[in-house]
Amino acid sequence: MARSTAGVITLNVNGEKHTLPVDHRTTLLDALRERLDLTGTKKGCDQGQCGACTVLLDGRRSLSCLHLAVAAEGQEITTIEGVAEGDRLHPVQEAFLDLDGYQCGYCTPGQICSAIAVIEEHAAGWPSAATADVRPEAGPPPLTAEEIRERMSGNLCRCGAYVSIVRAVARAAAETGARTTNEGAA
Numbered sequence: 001m002a003r004s005t006a007g008v009i010t011l012n013v014n015g016e017k018h019t020l021p022v023d024h025r026t027t028l029l030d031a032l033r034e035r036l037d038l039t040g041t042k043k044g045c046d047q048g049q050c051g052a053c054t055v056l057l058d059g060r061r062s063l064s065c066l067h068l069a070v071a072a073e074g075q076e077i078t079t080i081e082g083v084a085e086g087d088r089l090h091p092v093q094e095a096f097l098d099l100d101g102y103q104c105g106y107c108t109p110g111q112i113c114s115a116i117a118v119i120e121e122h123a124a125g126w127p128s129a130a131t132a133d134v135r136p137e138a139g140p141p142p143l144t145a146e147e148i149r150e151r152m153s154g155n156l157c158r159c160g161a162y163v164s165i166v167r168a169v170a171r172a173a174a175e176t177g178a179r180t181t182n183e184g185a186a
């Protein structure tokens with residue numbers, strides 16, 4: 001007897017619970033876009049290479065095109081639609097707007113979700129491949145442009161808005177008290 005590949009799951013997205021029948025092979029990206037009409041999360045490559053589909057799962061970055069919807073049950077899923085607080089934009093959103101951190105905007109939801117997590121990862125002391133001193137006692141490194149570029153390297157921008165994206169991330173990080181440098185903010 002053939003086994004069913006469908007089931008009913010409950011996803012907690014942006015603080016709201018959604019119960020929906022899905023094929024178990026449905027990606028989180030397709031569930032968000034096609035089933036919940038949350039089209040802010042973009043599909044770029046659909047194979048884990050571009051970062052356009054980045055969302056936050058329990059506050060950590062995740063590529064929703066590589067994550068099955070069933071595997072996201074029980075996690076807090078935050079998409080670009082959920083990062084603002086009511087009418088108040090998230091500081092990362094404001095920085096992208098003020099500093100033109102985009103051109104066509106297709107990669108922007110993923111860039112913003114990624115940047116939100118980058119700032120938290122950095123504040124928590126997570127090193128990156130660009131961090132010179134990775135000893136725990138060294139604390140978070142200054143969030144230089146090099147650090148930001150490395151930490152955001154999973155998010156591609158076909159318009160090449162990288163210079164402004166780095167500036168926007170540096171400004172938003174500085175607003176949260178991160179140690180930046182002139183290089184990062186320049």
Ligand code: FES
Pocket residue numbers: 042043044045046047048049050051052053054063064065066
């Ligand atoms: S659409 Fe997921 S990484 Fe490109």
Ligand code: FES
Pocket residue numbers: 101102103104105106107108156157158159160161
């Ligand atoms: S702003 Fe167009 S792809 Fe990044």
